[in-house]
């Protein structure tokens with residue numbers, strides 16, 4: 001949070017909806033290391049929230065904790081107004097169907113074609129005819145800007161950018177309301193990264209998605225994020241639109257948003 005700013009003020013500033021995900025007082029650690037130390041954060045309906053922080057600071061750990069993949073020591077995580085700890089298995093699966101995840105490495109199944117990868121969550125969660133599953137897979141392939149021939153290819157036959165798009169298509173298979181993206185543009189050249197950012201923005205606007213995006217990419221932060229939250233020392237130290245982050249006096253934020261790389265990005269814009 002910027003100096004003296006409350007979370008509510010930050011939300012109003014961004015002009016977006018109510019919290020879809022609320023994290024309160026979250027503590028996560030491994031052995032005697034505390035990674036997230038009483039962290040609180042809201043992800044608001046309809047926004048693209050960029051999440052930045054030092055390398056190894058716990059950005060992926062937060063994502064994985066929200067998704068229920070890492071146990072927490074204390075605190076609460078509410079998704080769609082429900083505390084995941086209080087849900088039974090069926091209720092939890094129902095919540096999980098409402099989010100899509102794009103992990104850093106894409107994580108496609110290497111022995112399945114793109115089409116089969118996209119159909120994997122459909123098979124796991126729904127009973128659909130093969131024809132309908134094919135129609136859905138090709139609709140998602142088109143949605144992410146791939147040619148329909150890509151559906152028959154194995155991940156090893158795709159470029160890095162195509163793998164990102166195919167992984168995104170799989171994350172969209174169940175028409176999620178919220179997308180979690182872990183460094184979606186890492187490994188892409190600047191043009192590929194810019195195209196991918198544009199795709200995320202278009203999908204967010206046309207599908208009404210909420211997006212939580214862990215990123216180091218200053219271009220993405222400037223061009224597609226409605227709000228940014230910054231993690232340091234296990235806590236969210238600032239959040240708000242890019243202007244709020246740029247105006248922060250916190251040393252890490254100053255170095256990040258005003259350092260040599262940041263100046264280079266701004267001069268290109």
Ligand SMILES: Nc1ncnc2c1ncn2[C@@H]1O[C@H](COP(=O)(O)OP(=O)(O)OP(=O)(O)O)[C@@H](O)[C@H]1O
Pocket residue numbers: 030035053054055056057058059060061062
């Ligand atoms: N399962 C685990 N067991 C032990 N330590 C872990 C585990 N998962 C993550 N960590 C540690 O937690 C810390 C935070 O990791 P995390 O991957 O969340 O960082 P990050 O902010 O996403 O970093 P980067 O920007 O480099 O991807 C790291 O020191 C990591 O080694």
